[in-house]
Amino acid sequence: MAVVAILPHAFAQTCATINPANAPTWASGYSGRVVMNGLRTPRGIIFDNQGNLLTTEQGGYGVRYITLNDYGGTNVCVKSNKQLISDSTINHGIALTPDGKKLYVSSLTTVWSWDYDGTTGTVSNKKTVIENMRNGGFHPTRTLLVPKNQPDVLLVQRGSADNVDAAAAQIETARSQIRVFKLxxxxAGVKDYTAGQVLAWGLRNSVGVGEHPDGGIWSVDNGVDDMRRGSTDVHNTNPCEELNYHGQxxxxASPERGAHYGYPECGAVWxxxxxxSNTGLKVGTPLVIGGPSGSNTDAMCQSRQWPKLCFPSHTAPLDIKFNKNGTTAYIPFHGSWNKSPADGFRLSRVNWDxxxxxxxDASTSTTAAVDIMYNANNGNCPNRCFRPVNVAFGPNGQLFMTSDTTNEIWVIGGATF
Structure with a gap:
């Protein structure tokens, strides 16, 4: 028995260190390391049922299949990797059914499905399942989610076709929306994006869509650039980036099902x-972008769905993932060009009940997002700093994160996971 007891220690291994392109600063209780570099603009990230990691590479490769050696904590390294799907149009979205047998991936225009085998790392039987999502070249990503609490549907997010996309005010355009499709x-046959049920609309570009363990669907929305209030330029610190709730x-019958969240007429105060003329306004209050006219009034904006939380303007949240017991959400802020000084470029947590x-936190809070991994100097951003995109929990509880400017995947450990 003594020999058996010491075997794990005798054969314990340590992964080789990969020096990060730009070393981050960590909040107390958190640490991390680069698991893999040399990727080509990694974006979406998920784990299959065998513990293998899949990532989309926006830089022209498609989907990569990565097997890992996990020696505990952040001592994780790549065992092997290969190109799973070769398609230069794949740019972000990726999802698996909970049984791990069907893989969905997206481009600017299309969602495809494959039969997937996680043990062999192979796909077969490619199908086009959703099409007609082109927005020109504006907001090209299409986030995908198969909810665990309703595994027979696929959620597909689509952003706006311009900074202020006036046509998105018409639900029939199917832009700035999240739609639901029965698998x-x-x-059974390819569907037009307009055929999906509207889960939410009036969302400018909600790249981050996640599911709480109770089945609640949440999104993080990127607000408009260059906002004015009447003739006053308020864009550097408004509107807020929104956390929105879409019901279970x-x-x-959820009251949030099919609700309007304000865009393109409205933003929310940061x-x-x-x-x-800000009397009566507070953080998170919806208001008209520009100046009120005709039916476009602050009262109209406030009759629509309000954000549950706000984050600083132009920080560009791109994902939201919850820990297993639903007490914490993790949100990567990709950062934006439309603010001085530069802001975002960090991974944060939000406490959940x-x-x-x-x-x-109350909806008026300005401190709900607590930074756990951040760049010491955002003056080096966006080209010379890590820039987080998507996060996913691995089978052993660590959090994994893609950084597209540095072409890295990180593993992050912390006591609160």
Whole structure:
């Protein structure tokens, strides 16, 4: 028995160090390391049921299949990797059914499916399942999610066709929306994006879509650039980046199902100090972009769905993932060009009430997002700093993150996971 007891220690291994392109700063209790570099603009990231990692590479490769050696904590390294799917149009979205047998991947225009075998790392039986999602070249990514609480549907996000896309005010354009598709329907024959059920609309570009353990669907929205309030330029600190709630996916009668979230007419307040005539406004209050006219009034904006939380303007949140017990959400802020000084370029956590399925902080909070991994100097961004995109929990509880400017995948460990 003594020999058996010491075997794990005798054969313990340590992964070789990969020096990061830009070393981050860590909050107390968190640490991490680069698992893999040399990728080509990694974006979406998921784990299959065998513990293998899949990532989309926006830089022209398609989908990569990565097997890992996990020696505990952040001591994780690549065992092998290969190109799973070769398609230069694949740019972000990736999802697996909970049984691990069907893989969905997206481009600017299209969602495809494959039969997937995680043990052999192979795909077969490619199908086009959803099409007609072109927005020109603006907001090209299409985030995908198969919810665990309703595994017979696929959620597909589509952003706007311009900074302020006036046509997105018409639900029939199917832009700035999240739509729901029955898997059986799309596998039976290709569907136009407009055929999906509207889960939410009025979302400018909600690249981050995630599921709380209770089935609640949440998104993080990127607000408009160059916002004015009347004749006043307020864009450097407004509007806020929004955290929005879309109800429990398994509850078709949820009051949030099919609701309007304000765009393109409305944004929400982040910085009151620069907004003229701000009496009665607070952080998170929806208001008209530009100036009120006709039916486009602040009251109209406030009759639509309000954000559950706000984050600083132009920080570009691109994902939201929850820990297993639903007490924490992790949000990567990709960062934006439309602000001085540069902001974002960090990974943050938001505390959650698992019992209610809602954030702990009030909707007016300006401190709900707590940074856990960040660049010491955002003046080097976006080209000379890490720039987080997507996150995913691995089978042993660590958090993995893609950084597209540095072409890296990170593993992150912390006591609160």
């Amino acid at each position: 059986a329907d799309i596998e 996916i398994q509850n078709a 910085d009151l100090s620069v907004i003229p 698992a019992a209610t399925g809602q954030p702990m």
